[in-house]
Amino acid sequence: MSLALDPAAQDLLFREAQTANTFTDEPVADEQIQAVYDLVKFAPTAFNQSPLRITLVRSQDARKRLVNHAMGANGPKTLAAPLTVILSVDLDFHEKLPRLFPALPDIKDTYFSEPAAREAAGTQNATLQAGYFILGIRAAGLAAGPMTGFDFAGVDKEFFGDGKQKSFLVVNVGKPGADAFFPRSPRLEFAEAAATV
């Protein structure tokens, strides 16, 4: 069954795109990340809470401080990428809710008054946004290299000392370099991933 989305767009976002492990030297401009953000910001979060925060790691000093918390091959991979971003949850996202979700002006002080409730909802919704963001990087004609192999508690201490942001994913961004891709691993068949009740 065919989809409404143009086949070239399907290829760009899903079928031909792969996680990149090496990148060319071609720089990635702030404006490119802004264009990605200005597209993917429209995808849904619960109560439009939009808790994802994006930290562009530009300076050599910041890059080194980040890599100190990388595991295994993620360190050298990150040092060699033209741009690396840290994705984190804003644990105080509720402060912006009166503006972001005017239909229910009191949820800042009801549903989201407790830090534990905010962290649970914020983590879930920032992770959904991370999925949108990875596809947005591809929409910009760039390759993403998302990594979970970091000591995120260490990253938080290093970059978010006030305890108000919790990092959960680091993403290298750029044009794929030499031998950028591992062979595509198999995916589950629909019948394995889906069931009908």
Added chain:
Amino acid sequence: MSLALDPAAQDLLFREAQTANTFTDEPVADEQIQAVYDLVKFAPTAFNQSPLRITLVRSQDARKRLVNHAMGANGPKTLAAPLTVILSVDLDFHEKLPRLFPALPDIKDTYFSEPAAREAAGTQNATLQAGYFILGIRAAGLAAGPMTGFDFAGVDKEFFGDGKQKSFLVVNVGKPGADAFFPRSPRLEFAEAAATV
């Protein structure tokens, strides 16, 4: 700055798409959800763990059992949708890793031997996949209505009695009906969501 993705595709997936709250009677076929899955399955998860499971709620009985665990308006909204899917994490996703990630055949018994480690990684990666899936629904020319307002522990008891799957999102799927959309809420500016270090 313009993106590589065709503007019509940008509109379909992000700019013109919105969370739908009502749907027409037009049915959604299993084959449509399969086409969505067969596209979005290629988007990345850590170690290709692919922990997302999709439960298509088709029978009237199953629909009623699901709605018993809905909060507020989510009940009637769900009863009226042509198709509803439950998104869940397979807490035993590691059993499939030797096939899904042949490059590291032992991670099933190392990184992912502990249930707590599996639940943390599985939840994060299934949530990324939920983000891909929502965009995939839109890629099929359908509207998604994702909802977190369910008693998910109740849903799990009702549908996943063996404790091996944990639900975290319910998504209505169909063609948007009358007054399907709330007015678009504002999004954060790039400078509010992003910082450079």
